Amino acid sequence: MMLLSELRLLCDASDVPPGTARKIVIGRLVLAAFNLGGEFYVTDDTCTHGFASLSEGTIDGNIIECPWHGGTFDIRSGAPVDHPCTVALNTYRTVLKDGAVWIDLNATAGNRMSSQPGESQTCRTSNK
Numbered sequence: 001m002m003l004l005s006e007l008r009l010l011c012d013a014s015d016v017p018p019g020t021a022r023k024i025v026i027g028r029l030v031l032a033a034f035n036l037g038g039e040f041y042v043t044d045d046t047c048t049h050g051f052a053s054l055s056e057g058t059i060d061g062n063i064i065e066c067p068w069h070g071g072t073f074d075i076r077s078g079a080p081v082d083h084p085c086t087v088a089l090n091t092y093r094t095v096l097k098d099g100a101v102w103i104d105l106n107a108t109a110g111n112r113m114s115s116q117p118g119e120s121q122t123c124r125t126s127n128k
């Protein structure tokens, strides 16, 4: 079954400077928006190992390191990279439009099934 996209305004692009992350709450969703060199990525903010806020973690290239136990994820795919994280983050398709970042709530990557560290799935920003 094909779902129509449901774009929701997330933030102004300028709210998330390159190399940083920002926590954003939309309804029940607690999200982390990342700017990797002008490409925006959105994942769940809560680490799958515990309840740490990943937007408070350390970004190193495409990797976010959890501030609690040092587990890591690939920001682009949500895939766990290093232990103790073994369950992938949900990621959301993002759209950069008119200087703002939007997410498609019907386009989660659903990559919690990719629980093997190092597995990769793509969830990139498009300029539509």
Ligand code: FES
Residues within 6 Å of the ligand: 047, 048, 049, 050, 051, 052, 066, 067, 068, 069, 070, 071, 072, 084, 085
């Ligand atoms: Fe994130 Fe433990 S809560 S690695």
